[in-house]
Amino acid sequence: MIGTLNALVDLIEDNLDDDQPGQDIDLAAFARTRATTEYHLRRMFASLAGMPVSEYIRRRRMTRAAADLVSGAPDLLTVAVRHGYGSVEAFGRAFRAVHDTAPAQVRREGGPLRTQPTLRFRLSVEGRIPMDVTIIDRPALDLVGHAVEVPLIHEGVNPHIQAHIASLAPQEHLRLKELSNTDPAGILAVSDGPEPDAAEGTTLTYLHGVAVSEGTAVPDDLDVIALPAGSWAVFTSSGAFPETLQRLWAATATEWFPSNPWRLRPGPSIVRYLELTETHATCELWLPVERA
Incomplete structure (x- = not known):
């Protein structure tokens, strides 16, 4: 996976060097050539880079655009078109979102700028987070409970x-x-996000509920998330809450997935709390996986 991510970075740079750098990269096609999936690729990139791949592309594009402006580009429209924007206005909005200043000011004064260096991924397996992992095959089941739309928050x-x-x-x-009648047993914290590399603040569905076997009669006032049969990687962790769980989540991407023959498949993440106080938790993190 580390080699695949670096190949993706190289592809992004090649795209920025093209005559038409604004063209979108076909991530699904690229993932297929690397024997993985777009879903897993996006999740791993976001986890390791700290940003979605789309945000990285935008930052690199605006870094290149800033260099053009500082080096004396003839006019703003030429720079906008060169970097894939059809108007100076659209280019200006994207530029300000990255550099927090207008392109015209940078053209006149040379800055200030917030550049995005080219990423390079390296595998460093440190074993900082002890992980007790079990691969479990589960039949189709339903997650039932009370759902709500909430913003994604990475820390705390x-x-x-x-x-x-x-x-x-x-x-x-x-x-x-x-109602709970199948594994994972007991009350569950279910996060069902819209995108595999969603940025912090993105809306996701949170369900406070339980797992029931397929075909179980469910009261009409409860929300349902249907899950197909498949494999799950179950990570067990114990420690300070919620820091230990959040570090465990990050460690699955930095330490476990790069060195194991599994990849994420679409589906929600599930947390099963075995013990929970205000400051300590022993829990299981269930992630849907498939053979890489």
């Missing part, structure tokens, strides 16, 4: 999820526990 407790859980009556938690 998500207050929107906290408020959602707090709004549920105590008897509702008991009703959900009684």
Whole structure:
């Protein structure tokens, strides 16, 4: 996977060097040539780079555009078209989003600029996060409970999820526990995101619920996420909450997936809490996977 990510970076640079650098890169086609999937590629890139691949491309494009402006490009429209924008206005918005200044000012004064260096991925397996991992095959099942749309937050407790859980009556938690009839057992925290490399702040679906076998009768007032049969990588971790869980999530991308013959497949992530206090948690992180 590390070699694939570096090949993608090279492809992005080649695209920026083309006569028409604004053309989109076919990530799905590239992933197929590297015997992986676009979904897994996007997830791994975002986890390791700290940004979606689309954001990296935008930053690199605007870094190149800034160099053109500083070196004395004849006019803004020429630079805009060269970097894939049909108007000075659209180019200006993208430029300001990266550099926090207008292209005309950079052309006059040479800055200030926020450049994005070319990324280079390297594998460093440090074993900082002890990971107890089990691969489990599960039949089709349903996740049922109470769903809400919340913003994605990478670090710290998500207050929107906290408020959602707090709004549920105590008897509702008991009703959900009684419905649970298959693994992963018990109350679950389910995150179902719209994109594999969603940026922080992107809306995702959070479901507070349980797993039931396919065909189980579900009350009409509950939300349902249907899951097909497939394999799951189950990571077990224990430590300070929520830091340990968030570090474990990052370690799956930096340490486990690059050195194991599995890749992520589309589907939600599931957290099953075995023990939980305000400051400590023992939990399982369930990620949908398939053979690489």
